[in-house]
Amino acid sequence: MKTLPQMFIEQMQNRLGEEWESFLQSYHISPYAGLRVNTLKKSVKAWKEIAPMELSPIPWTQDGFYIDPSLRPGKHPYYHAGFYYIQEPSAMAPVELLEPQDGDYVLDLCAAPGGKSVQIASRIGQNGVLVTNDIHPDRTKALVRNMELYGVTRAIVLNEEPARIADAFPQWFDRVLVDAPCSGEGMFRKDPDMVRAWEREPVTAYAAMQQDILDSAAKLVAPGGRLVYSTCTFSPEENEASIARFLTKYPDFRVRTIELKHGMEAGRPEWARACMEEQGWVAAEEAIEATAGTIRLWPHRVNGEGHYVAVLEREGERPARSVASLHQPDVDVDAIRKLSHVSSRPKQKGKGKQTHKSDSRKDQMVKLPKGIRRPEQEYVDTYAEWSKQQLVNNRCELNACIGNYAYDCPLPVERLLKLKVARPGLFLGTLKNGRFEPSHALALALQPSDMLRTLPLKLEQQEVIAYLRGDTLTVDPDRLCTASDLSVKDRKGYVMITLENCPLGFGKWVDGILKNEYPAAWRWIT
Numbered sequence: 331m332k333t334l335p336q337m338f339i340e341q342m343q344n345r346l347g348e349e350w351e352s353f354l355q356s357y358h359i360s361p362y363a364g365l366r367v368n369t370l371k372k373s374v375k376a377w378k379e380i381a382p383m384e385l386s387p388i389p390w391t392q393d394g395f396y397i398d399p400s401l402r403p404g405k406h407p408y409y410h411a412g413f414y415y416i417q418e419p420s421a422m423a424p425v426e427l428l429e430p431q432d433g434d435y436v437l438d439l440c441a442a443p444g445g446k447s448v449q450i451a452s453r454i455g456q457n458g459v460l461v462t463n464d465i466h467p468d469r470t471k472a473l474v475r476n477m478e479l480y481g482v483t484r485a486i487v488l489n490e491e492p493a494r495i496a497d498a499f500p501q502w503f504d505r506v507l508v509d510a511p512c513s514g515e516g517m518f519r520k521d522p523d524m525v526r527a528w529e530r531e532p533v534t535a536y537a538a539m540q541q542d543i544l545d546s547a548a549k550l551v552a553p554g555g556r557l558v559y560s561t562c563t564f565s566p567e568e569n570e571a572s573i574a575r576f577l578t579k580y581p582d583f584r585v586r587t588i589e590l591k592h593g594m595e596a597g598r599p600e601w602a603r604a605c606m607e608e609q610g611w612v613a614a615e616e617a618i619e620a621t622a623g624t625i626r627l628w629p630h631r632v633n634g635e636g637h638y639v640a641v642l643e644r645e646g647e648r649p650a651r652s653v654a655s656l657h658q659p660d661v662d663v664d665a666i667r668k669l670s671h672v673s674s675r676p677k678q679k680g681k682g683k684q685t686h687k688s689d690s691r692k693d694q695m696v697k698l699p700k701g702i703r704r705p706e707q708e709y710v711d712t713y714a715e716w717s718k719q720q721l722v723n724n725r726c727e728l729n730a731c732i733g734n735y736a737y738d739c740p741l742p743v744e745r746l747l748k749l750k751v752a753r754p755g756l757f758l759g760t761l762k763n764g765r766f767e768p769s770h771a772l773a774l775a776l777q778p779s780d781m782l783r784t785l786p787l788k789l790e791q792q793e794v795i796a797y798l799r800g801d802t803l804t805v806d807p808d809r810l811c812t813a814s815d816l817s818v819k820d821r822k823g824y825v826m827i828t829l830e831n832c833p834l835g836f837g838k839w840v841d842g843i844l845k846n847e848y849p850a851a852w853r854w855i856t
């Protein structure tokens with residue numbers, strides 16, 4: 331059994347009374363392991379047909395499964411293909427309760443490393459938009475990586491303070507998830523580091539942080555929209571009390587009572603009342619009572635770690651979306667023009683048609699603007715030319731640039747001008763010397779049917795690991811699947827390497843040699 335802090339033992343014993351013993355017993359059981367199928371890549375049915383491990387459904391999810399904790403699912407080619415996200419089973423509940431719908435605009439405010447963002451992305455379809463954020467720069471990098479690995483195309487990744495996001499997107503989101511930083515008591519069984527962190531920081535410090543984040547979240551939810559608040563801790567200061575204080579401050583929000591099933595238990599208003607008295611916090615009695623409609627997942631009641639979830643809804647009618655509503659009302663148009671100065675320069679007369687090469691020399695001379703901007707026309711043309719030569723179907727639009735990086739942004743870039751943007755959308759690739767070099771993110775976001783050339787591999791082929799290791803492969807031209815009218819000569823070009831009809835990454839084929847484009851930092855290490 332893990333060593334629990336004495337103060338934690340005393341508090342939980344007091345709160346749980348008769349239930350304390352069975353709670354304590356749960357620490358003798360190994361933590362449960364789970365994975366969630368990434369339905370952006372594979373349906374649950376298709377995954378079950380190929381899964382190399384036994385799966386048993388996690389009852390509160392559509393797409394989550396318990397797996398044997400001794401497995402190493404991160405060490406499998408299917409992981410590199412983004413077929414599943416390794417996620418603690420209870421952590422799958424908040425997004426199920428957020429219920430993102432096709433076409434929704436969703437904000438994941440405390441998102442890194444991104445398990446819940448991937449889950450949201452798989453529900454919002456091709457018209458929805460996910461804005462996903464984390465305040466810590468390093469954790470935001472992990473968030474970006476996961477958006478790429480899982481083939482998320484409709485997400486903007488921010489590295490911002492919630493208050494600044496609230497200024498940029500007032501009352502804008504259909505759904506907001508606050509998976510709050512917390513004292514992590516619910517993870518003690520799984521992660522001993524959480525015990526050490528708990529001893530350093532009092533729960534009241536987290537409670538203060540949570541109130542700040544919730545203040546911003548309140549401003550971000552559209553009328554009629556939904557806010558889900560979750561933690562992985564037991565302390566009522568961070569759970570029911572956080573919600574009771576929020577409801578008192580924002581009376582246009584109501585608790586939507588969560589149906590108790592699969593061993594979930596109701597929130598504990600009486601614990602909130604007691605801890606609020608102790609802390610000298612105030613909340614309306616009605617707000618405290620309402621927390622009975624929130625839920626707790628206890629490790630002795632469910633097969634998962636400790637979690638808390640509250641579903642809140644804002645009064646009012648959901649606004650109709652229009653293109654105009656996507657634009658920020660107070661955008662500084664001059665600033666945008668300045669950012670786009672490369673494209674707005676006058677064309678030189680009498681020099682005939684410019685080639686991409688001459689454009690590129692110019693690009694090298696022009697200092698590229700640092701911030702996000704709309705792309706210059708020559709960049710759009712270069713990308714279009716690349717697409718013509720490599721794709722059957724171009725599902726992406728180059729509509730945003732940072733320096734010479736090209737993106738498909740699901741919103742007008744003006745929306746993002748005042749924010750710290752880690753990734754303004756799907757990273758398409760880099761424009762260099764008049765050429766477009768596609769990114770790994772693009773490979774993972776496309777379908778094999780979008781490509782002119784693919785190399786389908788099977789799990790048992792040694793080439794799968796060789797490719798993931800970064801090796802150059804020898805591939806005869808007749809092994810490439812190509813569009814029927816492609817001559818052998820035309821086979822030269824970008825090839826998508828696939829596994830189970832999903833992308834693993836790109837290679838560049840010429841004369842029987844497939845140059846490996848798998849990113850060095852992602853490679854398989856034996």
Ligand SMILES: C[S@@+](CC[C@H](N)C(=O)[O-])C[C@H]1O[C@@H](n2cnc3c(N)ncnc32)[C@H](O)[C@@H]1O
Pocket residue numbers: 421439440441442443444445446447463464465466469490491492509510511512539543
């Ligand atoms: C519980 S974790 C999120 C886990 C994540 N939702 C997932 O499912 O992978 C909480 C996150 O909140 C971030 N965080 C802490 N303070 C924050 C703040 N003021 N605003 C936004 N994010 C914050 C932390 O960096 C941490 O990554």
